[in-house]
């Protein structure tokens with residue numbers, strides 16, 4: 736089949752646009768560290784129960800990868816956990832998708848610098864917990 740010249744140009748422009756969009760999405764997406772990176776790995780657990788995150792405060796050493804185990808213990812209630820890097824909740828460091836409890840998920844956060852970080856539920860923003868990364 737032979738496309739008329741105008742149709743061919745439109746098709747080529749569409750392909751270029753899609754490729755550009757894909758490249759932009761990859762560059763802006765979260766950087767997943769390769770499995771071969773030899774940082775220490777620790778695990779912390781957060782539970783959603785009674786529309787609260789427990790415990791309210793977690794600690795972790797700087798530079799360790801953290802496996803966040805998120806336990807949604809509220810039957811029939813959707814929760815989605817996000818770890819933010821700033822108080823305004825504009826920097827997302829890791830997240831578990833929204834799921835209806837009871838459910839259990841694990842996500843990995845790459846080594847963090849010293850500081851204070853905050854967990855929150857995307858469905859219930861008043862559900863918060865702190866992560867204090869120390870030395």
Ligand SMILES: [Cu+2]
Nearest residue numbers: 814856858859
């Ligand atoms: Cu929630």
